[in-house]
Amino acid sequence: MKQYDKMAAVDGGGTKTEFVLFRASGDVLRRVCLGSSNPFDIGFDRTAALLREGVERLLQDTDGIDALFAGLSGGASGDSTEKLRAIVRAILPGIPCDAGSDMINAIASGSLSGDGCALIAGTGSSAFARVGGTLTRCGGWGYLFDGAGSGYDLGAGAIAHALRVHDGRCSPSPLSELLERALGGSPAAQLTEIYAQGKRYIASFAPVVFDAFDAGDPTAAALLDRTGAYLSELASTAARRAGLAESDVVCIGGLWKRRDVLLPRVLRGLPEGLHPVFPDAPPVFGAAAEAARLAGVPVTEAFRSRFITTWRSFANGSV
Numbered sequence: 001m002k003q004y005d006k007m008a009a010v011d012g013g014g015t016k017t018e019f020v021l022f023r024a025s026g027d028v029l030r031r032v033c034l035g036s037s038n039p040f041d042i043g044f045d046r047t048a049a050l051l052r053e054g055v056e057r058l059l060q061d062t063d064g065i066d067a068l069f070a071g072l073s074g075g076a077s078g079d080s081t082e083k084l085r086a087i088v089r090a091i092l093p094g095i096p097c098d099a100g101s102d103m104i105n106a107i108a109s110g111s112l113s114g115d116g117c118a119l120i121a122g123t124g125s126s127a128f129a130r131v132g133g134t135l136t137r138c139g140g141w142g143y144l145f146d147g148a149g150s151g152y153d154l155g156a157g158a159i160a161h162a163l164r165v166h167d168g169r170c171s172p173s174p175l176s177e178l179l180e181r182a183l184g185g186s187p188a189a190q191l192t193e194i195y196a197q198g199k200r201y202i203a204s205f206a207p208v209v210f211d212a213f214d215a216g217d218p219t220a221a222a223l224l225d226r227t228g229a230y231l232s233e234l235a236s237t238a239a240r241r242a243g244l245a246e247s248d249v250v251c252i253g254g255l256w257k258r259r260d261v262l263l264p265r266v267l268r269g270l271p272e273g274l275h276p277v278f279p280d281a282p283p284v285f286g287a288a289a290e291a292a293r294l295a296g297v298p299v300t301e302a303f304r305s306r307f308i309t310t311w312r313s314f315a316n317g318s319v
Contacts, residue, residue: 003066007295008058009287010051010070010088011105012037017072018284019054020314021062024297026288026306031314032057038073039080047072048087055091066297067096069290071283076101076128076137096294101135103128108286110250110279112299117244117274119235121227121262122253123203125149127234129242138238143199148223148230151203151255157223158208159194162187175212175220182208210258227255228265235266239274246273252283281308282315 006029009020017037021030034054039047051070059065070088074080084099091097106118107130117129125148126140143152158179165176166188182205183190194202212220235249249270255262256278263276270276285307289299297303 004064006065007291008068009291011284011287012072014038019058020284021058026303028310040074067291067295069287070099071102071105071287073102105283105286108289109281110277116247117249119249119251120253121255123151127238129238131242136242139234148226151206152199154209155202155205159187174215174217178208231266232269248277249274251276
């Protein structure tokens with residue numbers, strides 16, 4: 001097979017899908033961003049069409065590439081991995097291509113070996129561990145069945161507290177007052193709208209819990225204690241099931257913006273061998289590292305540094 005010294009990486013989520021063309025040195029050559037590629041949100045046919053469009057735009061005027069890896073949201077559920085593999089291999093037949101969960105990207109963004117753990121605390125919560133290419137999952141079953149650890153749970157907890165205050169079962173508190181201010185009124189008067197807007201809308205009130213905690217609210221503190229304990233349980237269980245006694249845990253998701261509050265609570269229940277990390281590499285770097293491995297290119301610290309530096313130029317719109 002002819003060698004081109006170029007590879008492609010894809011990081012797909014529920015909102016955005018990022019495509020990057022890069023060299024074996026790590027230098028990013030082109031970046032394309034499209035919409036959601038989660039097949040459980042848009043269907044596998046639309047996912048396939050979006051991936052084809054992104055790859056074609058990425059490789060425009062390019063003579064060829066040596067490998068591609070696509071890590072997509074929803075890529076670890078059911079038989080989706082095999083379906084996604086078939087899609088990318090049909091787009092680029094004859095070269096090493098693979099696909100899987102975006103959690104592979106997340107883990108590889110913080111681990112040059114590609115093995116380790118990821119702990120997600122965003123709208124939802126979950127943990128993944130990867131050893132030798134095998135991905136172990138814990139949680140992430142959706143807001144109807146998951147416990148705490150998520151923005152949805154914090155937002156729902158804040159609304160539930162404000163409703164108890166409305167009933168007279170609790171005294172008004174910083175949490176109930178901040179929640180009503182964020183809602184623009186009593187949640188009791190807006191209940192139909194809250195239900196209609198759904199999980200992402202409810203999760204959008206998670207920052208209110210942190211603000212109330214800053215104001216000394218005990219209910220907010222209890223909600224955050226529960227969140228930290230649940231996240232510890234997720235990461236610990238995923239690592240144990242994967243046989244990882246020692247590992248970095250890549251922490252991703254919007255709740256980590258307040259790691260000053262959340263991290264100490266997670267550490268309370270985390271085994272000593274698990275170490276939370278907050279990588280400066282974007283998730284698409286993890287996909288690039290996987291593509292490089294498919295092409296037989298060493299993933300070194302120099303490769304990582306060049307990728308991050310040149311990717312930032314594209315992300316910041318300076319090229």
